[in-house]
Amino acid sequence: MFFCFGGFWGIRAVTQWGMLGEFFGMRSLGALVGITSAISNLVGAVAPYLAGYIFDTTRSYFVAFLIIAVLSFGGGLVVVLLKKPRTAQDEPG
Numbered sequence: 001m002f003f004c005f006g007g008f009w010g011i012r013a014v015t016q017w018g019m020l021g022e023f024f025g026m027r028s029l030g031a032l033v034g035i036t037s038a039i040s041n042l043v044g045a046v047a048p049y050l051a052g053y054i055f056d057t058t059r060s061y062f063v064a065f066l067i068i069a070v071l072s073f074g075g076g077l078v079v080v081l082l083k084k085p086r087t088a089q090d091e092p093g
Contacts, residue, residue: 023085 020032051064 023082 021029054064055061
């Protein structure tokens with residue numbers, strides 16, 4: 001269990017820094033990592049309470065897992081549709 005968590009956390013950290021740096025540049029990387037990490041931590045803190053509330057009101061986790069599935073699908077769709085930003089090296093001439 002801990003091996004999986006460590007592996008997936010490491011993958012997340014590397015891809016977060018790499019993608020933010022590639023898409024938005026290195027000048028604002030620290031601020032963007034701080035913002036995205038804060039949002040991630042906030043969602044991670046609130047989500048279990050929301051899932052518990054959903055279970056208490058519906059006696060099922062179905063809606064909570066449906067929300068997670070829809071958000072995951074949406075995030076995956078955004079990743080598939082993203083285009084690599086153009087740089088000066090990509091310009092012809």
